[in-house]
Amino acid sequence: MGIKWDEFFVTGDPLIFASQIGIALSLVGAIAGITYFKKWNYLWTEWLTTVDHKKIGIMYILLGVVMFFRGGVDGLMMKSQTAVPENEFLNAQHYNEVFTTHGVIMILFVAMPLLIGLMNFAVPLQIGARDVAFPQLNALSFWLTASAAALFNLSFIIGGSPDAGWTSYFPLAGKEFSPGIGNNFYAVALQIAGAGTLMTGINFIVTVLKMRTKGMTLMKMPMFTWTSFITSIIIVASFPIFTVALALMTFDRTFGAHFFTISGGGMDMLWANLFWLWGHPEVYIVVLPAFGMLSDIISTFARKTLFGYKSMVVSIVLISVLSMLVWVHHFFTMGNNAAVNSFFSITTMAIAIPTGVKVFNWLFTMRKGRIKFTTSMLWALAFVPNFVIGGVTGVMLAMAAADYQYHNTLFLVAHFHYVLIPGVVFPIFAGLYYWWPKMFGYMLNEKIGKWHFWLFVIGFNVTFMPMFFLGLDGAVRRAYTYSAETGFGPLMLLSAVGSIILAAGFAALVYNIYWSARHADRNIGNDPWDARTLEWATASPVQQYNFASLPEVTKLDAFWHMKKNNELQPLSEDEVEEIHLPSNTWIPIYMGAVFGISGFLLVFEWTIAAGIAALGIFVGLAFRSFDYDEGFHVHKDEISETERKWRKGGNKGVKNHVS
Amino acid sequence: MSAKVNAALPLEYQTEQNRMNILGFWIFLGAEIVLFATLFGVYGVLSERHAGGPGQSDLFIVKDVLIQTFLLLTSSFTMGISIFEMRRSNKKGMLMWLVFTLLLGGGFLFMEIREFINYVHEGATMQTSAFLSSFFVLLGTHGLHVTIGIGWAILLIIQMLQRGLTPVTARKTFIFGLYWHFLDVVWIFIFTFVYLRGLVM
Numbered sequence: 001m002g003i004k005w006d007e008f009f010v011t012g013d014p015l016i017f018a019s020q021i022g023i024a025l026s027l028v029g030a031i032a033g034i035t036y037f038k039k040w041n042y043l044w045t046e047w048l049t050t051v052d053h054k055k056i057g058i059m060y061i062l063l064g065v066v067m068f069f070r071g072g073v074d075g076l077m078m079k080s081q082t083a084v085p086e087n088e089f090l091n092a093q094h095y096n097e098v099f100t101t102h103g104v105i106m107i108l109f110v111a112m113p114l115l116i117g118l119m120n121f122a123v124p125l126q127i128g129a130r131d132v133a134f135p136q137l138n139a140l141s142f143w144l145t146a147s148a149a150a151l152f153n154l155s156f157i158i159g160g161s162p163d164a165g166w167t168s169y170f171p172l173a174g175k176e177f178s179p180g181i182g183n184n185f186y187a188v189a190l191q192i193a194g195a196g197t198l199m200t201g202i203n204f205i206v207t208v209l210k211m212r213t214k215g216m217t218l219m220k221m222p223m224f225t226w227t228s229f230i231t232s233i234i235i236v237a238s239f240p241i242f243t244v245a246l247a248l249m250t251f252d253r254t255f256g257a258h259f260f261t262i263s264g265g266g267m268d269m270l271w272a273n274l275f276w277l278w279g280h281p282e283v284y285i286v287v288l289p290a291f292g293m294l295s296d297i298i299s300t301f302a303r304k305t306l307f308g309y310k311s312m313v314v315s316i317v318l319i320s321v322l323s324m325l326v327w328v329h330h331f332f333t334m335g336n337n338a339a340v341n342s343f344f345s346i347t348t349m350a351i352a353i354p355t356g357v358k359v360f361n362w363l364f365t366m367r368k369g370r371i372k373f374t375t376s377m378l379w380a381l382a383f384v385p386n387f388v389i390g391g392v393t394g395v396m397l398a399m400a401a402a403d404y405q406y407h408n409t410l411f412l413v414a415h416f417h418y419v420l421i422p423g424v425v426f427p428i429f430a431g432l433y434y435w436w437p438k439m440f441g442y443m444l445n446e447k448i449g450k451w452h453f454w455l456f457v458i459g460f461n462v463t464f465m466p467m468f469f470l471g472l473d474g475a476v477r478r479a480y481t482y483s484a485e486t487g488f489g490p491l492m493l494l495s496a497v498g499s500i501i502l503a504a505g506f507a508a509l510v511y512n513i514y515w516s517a518r519h520a521d522r523n524i525g526n527d528p529w530d531a532r533t534l535e536w537a538t539a540s541p542v543q544q545y546n547f548a549s550l551p552e553v554t555k556l557d558a559f560w561h562m563k564k565n566n567e568l569q570p571l572s573e574d575e576v577e578e579i580h581l582p583s584n585t586w587i588p589i590y591m592g593a594v595f596g597i598s599g600f601l602l603v604f605e606w607t608i609a610a611g612i613a614a615l616g617i618f619v620g621l622a623f624r625s626f627d628y629d630e631g632f633h634v635h636k637d638e639i640s641e642t643e644r645k646w647r648k649g650g651n652k653g654v655k656n657h658v659s
Numbered sequence: 660m661s662a663k664v665n666a667a668l669p670l671e672y673q674t675e676q677n678r679m680n681i682l683g684f685w686i687f688l689g690a691e692i693v694l695f696a697t698l699f700g701v702y703g704v705l706s707e708r709h710a711g712g713p714g715q716s717d718l719f720i721v722k723d724v725l726i727q728t729f730l731l732l733t734s735s736f737t738m739g740i741s742i743f744e745m746r747r748s749n750k751k752g753m754l755m756w757l758v759f760t761l762l763l764g765g766g767f768l769f770m771e772i773r774e775f776i777n778y779v780h781e782g783a784t785m786q787t788s789a790f791l792s793s794f795f796v797l798l799g800t801h802g803l804h805v806t807i808g809i810g811w812a813i814l815l816i817i818q819m820l821q822r823g824l825t826p827v828t829a830r831k832t833f834i835f836g837l838y839w840h841f842l843d844v845v846w847i848f849i850f851t852f853v854y855l856r857g858l859v860m
Binding site: 133134198201202203205206209210211236237238239240241243244245247248251252255256257258259263264265266267270274277618622625626628 | 675678679680682683686687689690691693694697698701704705708709710785786787788789790792793795796810811814815818822827831
């Protein structure tokens with residue numbers, strides 16, 4: 001198998017050496033801490049083997065926040081390297097690795113887990129269900145994602161990071177030009193994560209189609225549920241393409257096949273096409289749920305029903321269709337003829353139409369509303385102008401002829417950060433502040449939240465606005481340095497300063513999570529925002545079975561109408577019935593581990609060992625097949641007891657934080 | 660979640676969880692269609708890039724491919740009969756036809772592996788050319804699906820013997836049936852667009 005043990009650990013870089021020691025120490029610390037406080041049992045039964053959609057959602061969010069830190073440090077390293085001309089903080093190779101992992105982690109291990117985490121938490125509650133359609137599969141999705149994230153992050157201390165960009169274009173990403181194993185981490189880790197995401201897609205399609213509570217027709221679903229549903233459809237339609245593309249990459253790199261390598265008749269452009277056939281829909285996979293969250297949050301804090309509900313739905317569906325028809329705009333300059341470029345120019349610009357409809361709908365929802373400026377709402381408000389900048393520069397880039405000027409410059413980098421940060425990260429923050437009380441029974445602090453908001457938004461604009469101008473001046477992306485004569489220095493420095501403010505914003509969020517966990521008021525009732533959708537009709541934090549009796553819906557914004565029409569009945573004892581719930585299972589976390597180990601061996605091209613480890617996958621599947629566990633029932637007494645606790649006294653003494 | 664049973668429906672559709680599982684599997688098959696469509700697309704792009712290596716007409720043997728096709732199509736038919744017997748609550752007949760299905764599937768696999776070994780002996784490997792890379796991965800993915808299917812069905816037969824016909828075992832077998840028919844459909848496309856097209860080219 002030709003194992004080169006001397007190349008196993010990455011050596012020779014003090015930064016990485018420090019991280020290796022840091023990781024080893026924190027691992028030992030974590031294990032010692034859990035053992036000392038005797039928390040292994042709690043961890044295992046309450047979290048690691050759970051199939052509860054709420055807990056899985058919270059674990060997704062935790063993963064996303066941790067990865068945000070990792071991806072953010074990558075970003076800060078890039079910004080420090082380019083802050084001044086001819087800086088020698090990072091060398092070219094290290095810079096290549098850092099921008100590659102930054103991109104991959106931010107998209108696949110930050111945006112996706114955070115969004116899927118919020119989907120997991122909120123969608124079943126919004127449709128009045130007790131769980132998702134396939135709770136065990138849901139846990140498997142999470143553990144595959146987590147295992148892939150661990151594998152991918154391992155790359156920088158063991159074996160070397162991928163360095164061909166998050167797009168990993170061939171021929172650069174092939175064996176000839178990237179002979180190390182770094183790019184195998186890309187191919188294998190994303191394959192595992194993709195499998196998890198695909199299962200999430202299937203799970204949520206069935207959940208939304210089959211598990212809506214009585215009376216909730218499709219057109220009465222909250223907008224976040226709608227966008228999660230459409231997102232799931234895009235996932236199922238596009239992730240298999242990525243699965244194939246990554247498999248072919250593995251065949252090329254590890255088994256010497258000729259899909260993308262020019263020798264042997266392969267075609268490098270085939271990779272670019274397959275990658276973006278998945279990659280462009282992926283943009284909408286992350287942005288659509290974010291749109292849905294904003295819709296619910298804006299309508300809650302403007303205290304009005306969402307404007308143009310039907311046109312919102314039509315717009316998302318249109319966006320999802322168009323998302324499949326625009327992939328070539330990522331490589332206008334790579335040898336297509338004029339007719340092809342024109343076609344994809346037009347489809348790309350067409351996306352601005354439904355998106356514009358949505359923006360106007362949000363504005364009209366706020367019009368004449370009595371807006372409450374909570375932190376959550378601030379994120380939603382900041383989203384609109386910032387995202388429009390991203391959108392308008394997108395239309396500029398969509399003009400194929402003009403794209404020859406912008407392509408591969410920092411203008412493009414600024415554009416997609418203006419789309420992805422206001423379009424995905426702002427809404428995620430809005431969603432975290434909004435649903436935090438529902439997840440944990442206390443709010444994130446509004447005052448620290450405002451620090452978080454202002455630092456982050458100002459830092460974001462200071463970081464990325466200069467990049468538009470740098471790009472128009474000809475600064476190319478992915479260049480690790482530049483000479484003083486280019487004149488890029490001042491704006492680059494400004495951008496680097498912005499990134500520090502941005503990081504301070506993130507630090508404020510982390511501090512807020514810590515502060516609120518320790519000091520926040522626990523007596524906030526079940527509906528602190530005076531909200532509109534069903535998740536607010538049950539306890540905070542939500543009890544294991546979600547709803548003692550499944551709610552019945554007659555209108556959009558069901559919970560709002562229940563409150564206005566005094567339809568909220570106290571639960572009578574004889575109405576309570578036993579509730580059936582699925583049991584915990586060890587199989588998903590086991591599968592995550594086996595996939596991780598097998599993937600790790602495959603990364604090192606120890607194919608026989610990887611094959612043997614992969615047999616463990618089939619062992620897990622067989623155990624699952626023979627698993628006839630029927631779940632368990634929550635007893636009536638227990639339900640009555642739980643319900644009495646949070647319903648007692650009609651929320652007396654609850655401080656409403658937003659009035 | 661509730662185990663409410665609607666006895667008016669066929670066994671595999673009687674509980675809500677079963678209905679969700681079956682719908683979920685249909686959606687999974689949708690994802691599989693995208694997966695195979697991508698592989699067909701890749702094959703379509705690369706199929707004439709022989710890089711000096713052997714081409715389709717040098718390799719394909721019509722007789723063997725026809726036997727393979729016959730075996731797999733027949734197995735789809737016996738799978739159908741097996742589900743038909745399941746609907747008639749005839750466990751014995753159902754299992755018998757399921758075993759036939761697996762034997763035919765095994766015969767198909769045997770033929771396919773023999774075909775691949777022959778190609779390798781003729782110097783046509785995955786590393787030879789882009790055409791052969793895409794050929795082996797497309798066919799190999801289908802073959803892997805058949806292999807996994809056989810292992811899966813063996814587990815189901817054991818469960819059926821242990822537990823008899825229940826809504827759960829019936830649902831599992833029904834879903835396996837969907838999977839098996841799907842593989843048959845994919846093979847029809849492989850037969851047409853890989854073998855027949857390759858031979859007339």
